[in-house]
Amino acid sequence: MSSLKRKAQTEPTNTAKKAKAVGGSITSFFSSSPASSSFLSTTSFNKAKWVASLTAEQKQLLQLEISSLHESWLAHLKDEITSPQFLDLKRFLERETRENKKWFPPKEDVYSWSRHTPLQKVKIVIVGQDPYHNVNQAHGLAFSVHPPTPAPPSLKNMFLALKKDYPTFEAPARKGGLLTPWAEKGVLMLNACLTVRAHEANSHANRGWEKFTQKVIDLVAAKRTRGVVFMAWGSPAGKRVAKIDQHRNLILRAVHPSPLSAHKGFFDCGHFREANDWLVTRYGEGSEVDWSLGGPPAPLPSGQQKKASPIPNPAPPATPKAEKGAALEVKANTNEVDGTAKAKVPKDDEETEDKAENLKKQTPVKKEIQKLETLKKTASLRAKDDFNEPDEDEEAALLEIAEAAERGG
DSSP: OOSSSOOOSSOOOHHHHHHHHHHOSSHHHHOOSHHHHHHHOOTTOOHHHHHHHSOHHHHHHTHHHHHHSOHHHHHHHHHHHTSHHHHHHHHHHHHHHHTTOOEESOGGGTTHHHHHSOGGGOOEEEEOOSOOOSTTTOSSSTTOOOTTSOOOHHHHHHHHHHHHHOTTOOOOGGGOOOOHHHHHTTEEEEOSSSOEETTOTTTTTTSSHHHHHHHHHHHHHHHOTTOOEEEEESHHHHHHTTTSOTTTSEEEEEOOSSTTTGGGTTTTOOHHHHHHHHHHHHHOTTOSOOOOOOOSOOOOOTTOOOOOOOOOOOOOOOOHHHHHHHHHHHHHTBOTTTOOBOOOOOTTOTTHHHHHHHHHHHHHHHHHHHHHHHHHHHHHHHTSOTTSOOOHHHHHHHHHHHHHHHHTO
């Protein structure tokens, strides 16, 4: 099967259609058992009453959680976010802001994962690590980037692996990396840390986010009683799903999609298809995720429309005399042995030909030097501890060196 999502072989019943219309989501798909439905119900959670019970300081520190954390998650995380450790984390973020230390993602996007993928919609969890730390990248979903930012190296490798599972897959237009369509189809993309200081990888690590996001992972495992799929790429992600029930859930482990490790098995891991096969086996046809992200190119921003190139004036027809002269010039500048173009040598510079020959001899040496630099860079990055995956800047630097070596300059 080469399609990205298998179509249901039978039409849904009238009852199923009616339930979908009422719910407006795939809640009925994951709430087929009374136990699951009661676990996920948030009707007993009175948000206004809960907010009223908070102290003045808690209300002030938790403004972001109160206003932007989806209620399906807030109902189960309310005790966690009022814990002393989490409140200390919020105080730390306030200090960062007061000291004019810019951090990502933008405040309104810190909990975007919760709004794009409410608890009752979760089918698959992709465990990430640290948010991207450069401008216009992080927006609350692990691995995803805002357009027009191009897909980072790790995400490009994810697309390559997905293409192996589903040959019809097309990456987003304009080399993009926006994954919100996946999130809205039930793929929870959650980083271990939800914030990071600008241009400083792991700068908000060990401040309290890890405990909070582990609670989110454990919550999914506990409340999605019929099971979901967890994708854990790399050693840190593997540790975060170590205690998940493997009989109820599907745990898929592989190396990280970073260019430094993807060649060790990530491209052939088959996780995207395996996840869908498991969902269909567990829940039936129609339960799988449509991984498609492609589509027609988005219009250019206003004022950046591509202008049509002016049509050049046609060249005057060549005279027989001119054609003969051109043929003689081509012959004079062509090697008789292999037919390759000779270096053009001005008549008034006798040293130019020698310089061209020397440059030709130096090119292989230059390539070897670049390859050596690539190896040095690779060794330096791989010397890191396995639990510190290289950040995207390091990946990009390595790729740039490697590509330059391949180009020979």
